[in-house]
Amino acid sequence: MSEDLKLNNQLCFPIYALSRQITSLYRPYLEKLGLTYPQYLVLMVLWERKSATVKQLGELLWLDSGTLTPLLKRMEANELLNRVRSSEDERSVDIIITDKGKALEKQAEQIPPIMKKQLKLTDNQLVQLRNQLRKILLITCNEQ
Template identity: 50%
Template sequence: MARKLPAADQMLRLDNQICFAVYSAAHAFNRVYKPLLDRLGLTYPQYLVMLVLWERDGVPLKEIGEQLFLDSGTLTPLLKRLEQAGLIKRTRSTEDERQVLIGLTSHGHALKDKARSVPPSILAASQCSVAELTAMKNEIVALRDRLNALVAE
């Protein structure tokens, strides 16, 4: 017969950690996304940048970093690879030369059509309804925002 762990030890069980559930779910997502994004020639972080740019083209580098929670040290090499692939172009703002604007090339715009197959594939792989996934996403975003607010204090 299994011995019941004290409450203090129960809290330290791996399967009781929400951080591990989120972490391992992220890995599962990456495994599902990989073959889909390989067809587009993108890594997952590059896909996120492209999502930002497909929403709004000509975005300041700083804004992309803020939206994706990435610092410039992580974002810059990512953008260099997207530029080398001919998907984006980096230009200096005419109003403020210190500001770098990230824009899509015609090839980057065209890739959006190929990327339209990704969300339905993820939906099918999840075996959830749109409403279920939306509710989960909203809960996770609320949790993320509360944690970020705590760290910012």
């Protein structure tokens, strides 16, 4: 067997496994807020920006519209956001956070410090890891 085909020599596998593991670490804290991990990501963008277009959300979260649209519809049904057709361009849909969505921000503030503690990495290690992962993500996206 080629060394290149051994599971332990793959870059993709630890990234895949770690992604699943980290998402599962978030799960109990997000369940208390009534959120899934993708919904949490959308809300983080809206807490920062107050509103965004569907296109902007897709670009920021690396999600296609086929994934994003049903997610946003569920969040609107739960009164976390409103989807409003843009008055400037009817092809564009603006996503606006509601008061209920804003209220979750205070409760969610506890999550990042808990995750940091669970990962047992220093601030410097976290910054380096995040920067390296972003670099790989950008490289892979530019090659598609």
